[in-house]
Amino acid sequence: MTLNKRYTRNFKNNISFYICVCILTILVVILYLDFDAAAVKMNDSLDIFRERFCVEDAQFSVLNEIDDEEIKRLEEKYDILLEKQRYIDYIIEDGNYELRILSVPKKINLYVLSTGDVEKDAPCISVEKGKILLNEGLATGNEIKDGDIIRVDDNEFEFISSFERPDYLFPIKEVTDTYALKAEFGVGLVSDEDFERLADKAKESNKLKEYYVIKYNSDNKNEVRKEINDKFHMLSYLKADTNTRVGTPKREITQTSNLMNVAIIVLVIFISVIIAAVIGRRIKGDRRQIGILIALGYKKKALSRHYAVYGLVSGLAGTLLGVILAFILSDKLIGFLFFKIEPIPTGYNISLVNVVLSVLFPTFVYTFSVYRSARKVMKSDVITMISGRSGRKGTSKLRMEKSSLKASTKYKLRQIIGKPGRSIIVVLGLGIGGMLYSFCLTAIDSMDSYVKHTVDQIGTFNYEYFLKNPELGKPNDGNAILGVSYEVKGREDIMMLLGIDSPDMINFTDPDGNKLDFEKDRFYITSMASLAFDKEKGDTITIVDPITLDEYSITVTDIVKNDSQAAIYCFRENAAEILGFDTGLTGGELPYNVIMSEKALDIDEAKLMKTISKQSLADQINEVKIGMENVTGAIDVFAIIICVAVVYMMVNVLITESTPSVSMLKVLGYRNKEINSIVLNVYHLLVPIALVLSLLLGFFSVKAVFAINVSEYKTYLETLIYPLSILKMSVLIIASYVLSLFLLRGKAGKVDLVESLKDNRE
Amino acid sequence: MFINLKNAKKYYGKGESEVRALDGASLELEEGGVYVILGPSGSGKSTLLNMLGGLDSLDDGVLEIGGAKVSGMKDKELVEYRRSDVGFVFQFYNLIPDLTVKENIQVVSDITDKSLSIDEVMEAVDIKKYENHFPSELSGGQQQRVSIARALIKNPKILLCDELTGALDSKSARLVLKFIEEVNKKFHTTIIIITHNEAIAGMADRIIRIKDGQVSSNKENPQKMKADELSL
Incomplete structure (x- = not known):
């Protein structure tokens, strides 16, 4: 069909617009295929790894060694x-x-x-x-x-x-x-x-x-645990679910999968719909030609199909290139996504179903949108279409009679209000692009603040020395603590019960900073534990001894500000009681197995099980912060691409839709610079709104992620963003915005001042 | 002479498809007159208007307006020329739909340093009462008056009207032409009207006919009429 010759010409004439569409589509496909599929694949691979390589169900230590013969006997007896x-x-x-x-x-x-x-x-x-x-x-x-x-x-x-x-x-x-x-x-x-x-x-x-x-292999865990405890005197018992080393990869992958399933799908749909809407709008600019073709006898269906090809070609070109790049980049992006855990050795084949979906979905959305726009245009009668009078809806009737604003400013305001779809897309495009960046900055700043300030708020102690065997009385240096790990009933989590004599090395204040009284027979949980286990003042927590499986219920007296450790504080005497320690046998002396100290102590290595330093808590968060800083560069690229591409497309559409006005301004003697300052600058007013939106989206996304991570990492990070980061984010968004306008600066100048006047009929 | 066009040539296309829109056209016009240019479709009258208005440039020949050599001006100079010296009125008004009547005039007033009073001009073309209306809320005749007001606000030396009554009924057309007549009297603006409509030629000081890209006649109108008297 001769009409098909228009395809090449149209794509050629609007090459930069279609390149923009392609770039965004490629981004969408890469995000979907690599991130979403990787999360699913990692989940499956981890399950296979754990099963085929026989991951432990639990680990424990005993006082009396279990010899090979006993091991064989227990294996046979309990399967x-x-x-x-x-x-x-x-x-x-x-x-x-x-x-x-x-x-x-x-x-x-x-x-x-x-x-x-x-x-x-x-x-x-x-x-x-x-x-x-x-x-x-x-x-x-x-x-x-x-x-x-x-x-x-x-x-x-x-x-x-x-x-x-x-x-x-x-x-x-x-x-x-x-x-x-x-x-x-x-x-x-x-x-x-x-x-x-x-x-x-x-x-x-x-x-x-x-x-x-x-x-x-059988449902006999408690029997096995009981026999081992009775015969070999269990010192500790740690279920795989509560063992961070074993449990974290599963939770990390599940969380990421969930996040990907929601965030990526939302992003994919959002970008696809934006592109579809933009391509659709461009078709509306062709209404006169559509009218002429109908007048010449073309059927509406045939014309709709003709226009749908624009969506089809844009969708196919973008998605196919996206699929190729997704295959090339998959390994790097998967590593980027799961940087906290070790890579699971396996091949990351992107599934065929996902490939088909990633090609079909955007292509269908674009094609359908263009088809629908063409059908909508054709609803007007032919005369109206040919005269160019159709499609004038959307001009704002905001009169601003008494306003002293310049005519050009009123024009901009009416463009923004009169075409809300266009304006919303600009705000969302800049907002979502900016959100990616503000997410990183907020997370980094929050971690930075934790490293610099929060960890010190726990107290003045710097070291906690965990002894292999409890000792009686008080140590020569440092404070004595009776610390025992308990499982929390109904949760796959552990929490420390810390029996102390006085809270002098602990910042014993409530979350509002008010000093708390430390009293006997009372139990205080840290703000971290409160968040992780959803317990408040007056609530009851049931803890389970992991060795004897005995249960104890305690009532929370108050919350102690400590966002770094999930623990219960009580008098050492009370902790000993819960542990079943008989002070009558020790002349009233209480046991301790942890020494808390402000300075490093020289403790015999043979006695020592482990040492936790406050600095190590900060170092671990700092490590994640550094990891996050390393990936921020890649996020910046994504953010800039989204911001630039969306603004570029929308301003492009704005200029195309304003061609008669631009042309008239030229005829009236406006210089290109002045025309640009009116037409290109329409969306200036939306940039601050987009900035606030991206800041809020990023901030609250980080807050939500930190809240989810509370139970996972037993660390609560206060969400905050430094003013400098807000400035950085503003610069990035404004720079992206200015860059897209810069790329379009010649567009208005190319509008033919004579030809376009011929088409301008009110 | 205020307008001096000598041997103007403007060709479009090449080879067999070459169109000689202006092919050696020459024309001399005095300042302050009303001139009507007549000619069949394809005769070159719109091209001539584009040249006079600085919307396009000649391939050959000379065009001087008010002592300034318009032919040979670079794009930037043409912008300045349009900005200060020329007013346009088009058949389809070409108003900016997102601006009210007053703002459509103001948008030109903003870029000129010899702007007339917006209110006075609106009153002169009787559109003051519509100042806060949008173009789509006005009739064709009212829109054309806004278009005239917009052209006049910068007090141009020359007002170019392209088929300015082509889209109007006879009653509206007469009214618009009356305003054109008044503008010429009040502001002493040189007015050039391009039209198919022979009847409009009745109000001209001179009638210019164009054929095949050349000025075939340029005659004084011995029976000049008032706009009211035209049989449109």
């Missing part, structure tokens, strides 16, 4: 898998990081090489002598390459590959840690022979740690 696992921590001075050498697992928590595939490869159970494997985060973070020599306590090992274990996908040193410092701590595997050699030496300095991991 379980039980394995003793060991590790030794080393400071690697060559690389300035801490390395935990794990014994190679044979039954539970098996490993896979990073070059392998958790869905295809068999689990590994051995390592070659003299070689060492490291988790990928540590190797990458320290730029360790194949063949590098790692010196561990005077032994040299050759690094041959990275590996992952399902129980160390979130490689934190202590289960109480919040975030993984990947470059500073990691895990390694050496051969059994090498490990035994290291273990022999480590035993002398009490650096060898032992624990048991268990995998249940």
Whole structure:
């Protein structure tokens, strides 16, 4: 059909507009395919990894060792898998990081090489002598390459590959840690022979740690736990669900999947609809030609189909390019999305269904929108269409009779109010683009504030030393604390019960800053625990002893301001009572197993289970902040593309729709600069609105994410954004806005002042 | 002479499809007169108007208006020329739909330093009572009066009218022409009207006929009539 020759001409004449449409479509497809599909894929891969590589159901420590014979007996009796696992921590001075050498697992928590595939490869159970494997985060973070020599306590090992274990996908040193410092701590595997050699030496300095991991096959957990406790005296018991190392990857991936499912789909729909609306509007500008073609005898259906091709071609071009780029960028974007946890070795094939959907959905929306616009235009009678009188609706009748504003300002106001669809798209385009940036800035500022201020608000102490075995009385230095981990009934969470003598190293104030009285037989929970477990003053919390499974209910007396730890404070005496400690046998002396101190103490390594420093809490948040700062560059690019493309498209539409006015202004003697200042600057008034919108969207999105993360990371971050960041965000949005106007500065100048007058009939 | 056009040429297209819109047209007109240019479609009268108004430039020939050489002006100079010296009235009014009557006039007043009083001009063309109306709320005749007011506000040396009554009924057309007549008297503005309508030629000081891109006749009108007397 001769009419089809118009396609090439139209695309050529409006090339910059269609490039804009393509860029936004590509962005939409990449976001959908890579982020959404990656989240789903990661979820599936993690489940497969955990099942095929036999992740633990729980881990525990005992006072009396369980020998191999006993292990075999228990396995047979209860249909379980039980394995003793060991590790030794080393400071690697060559690389300035801490390395935990794990014994190679044979039954539970098996490993896979990073070059392998958790869905295809068999689990590994051995390592070659003299070689060492490291988790990928540590190797990458320290730029360790194949063949590098790692010196561990005077032994040299050759690094041959990275590996992952399902129980160390979130490689934190202590289960109480919040975030993984990947470059500073990691895990390694050496051969059994090498490990035994290291273990022999480590035993002398009490650096060898032992624990048991268990995998249940039947619903007999409580029976197993009871027998083990009765026979071997359980010291600790940690379910996989409450073990941050095991539980976090699952929760992280689930949360991201949920976020992706909502955020990406909303973004995809939003951008698709914007583009569809914009292409549709352009068709309305063709109403006279449509009228002429109908007058010549063309059928409305045939013309609608002709115009629908504009949407079809734009959709197909953008989506197909998007699919290609999505495949190319998938690995990088997946790493970007799940930077907090270790990568799961598997192939990230984008599913065919998603590819088809990502092509069909935008293409359909664009095509349908253009088809609908063409049909709508054709509803006018032919004479009206040919005369150009149709489609004049939307001119604002805002008279502003008494206003002393300039005519050009009134014109801008009427353009904004009279064409609300156009204005809303501009505000949303700038708002959503800006939101991506303000989200990052708000998150970074909140973390920065936490690192600099919040962590210090907990109190004056700097160290908490956890002892392997309780001691009686009071330590020579520091404050005595009886600290025990309890499960919270009805929740897959643990909380510390801290029995203290006085709160002198703790900032014992309520969330409003009022000093609280510390009284006997009263229980105070931290503001973090209050948020994580949704408990207020006067509420009851039931805690469960993870070893004996005994339950205790306590009533919350008050909330203590502490956004970093989920804990219950009470008198040491009360904690001992709950623990079932009989003071009659110790001459009234109370036990303690934690020493809280403002200064570092020299405690015998043999007695020490772990040390938590206040600085480490800050360091972990700081690590996430740095990670976030690193990805902000990529977010900026997305934000700028969305802002520039949306404004470019809308101002382009504005100029096209205002061609008769622009032409008339030229005839009247307006200079191009003056015309630009009227036509291009119409949306100036909307920029501050978009700024506020993006600021609010970003701020409240971060607040929501932090609220979701409260139960996950046991850290509550106060949401805030610094004035400097608001300034940065404003500069980015304004710069994007100005850039799109700059790109369009010649557009008004190209309007033909003679030709367009011929079409201007009121 | 106020307007001096010598051997003006303007060709569009090339080869066989070349159109000689102006092909050696020459014309001399005095300041302050009412001139009507007549000619069939394709004769080159609109092209001539575009040249006089600085909307387009000649390929060859000379055009001087009020002593200024318009031919050879660069785009920027043409903008300045249109801005200060020329007023346009078009067949389809070409008002800006998002501006009220007053604002359509004000938008020109804003860019000229010799602006007349907006209220006076509106009163002169009898549209003061519609000052806060939008173009779409007015009849064709009323819109054309706004268009005249907009052209007059900058007190142009020359007022170019392209088929200014072409879209109006005879009653409205007469009224509009009456205003044109009054404008000429009151402001001593040189008025050039391009039209198909021979009857309008009755109000001209001189009648110019164009054919095949050339001025075929330029004669004084011995029986000049008032707009009221025209049989439209």
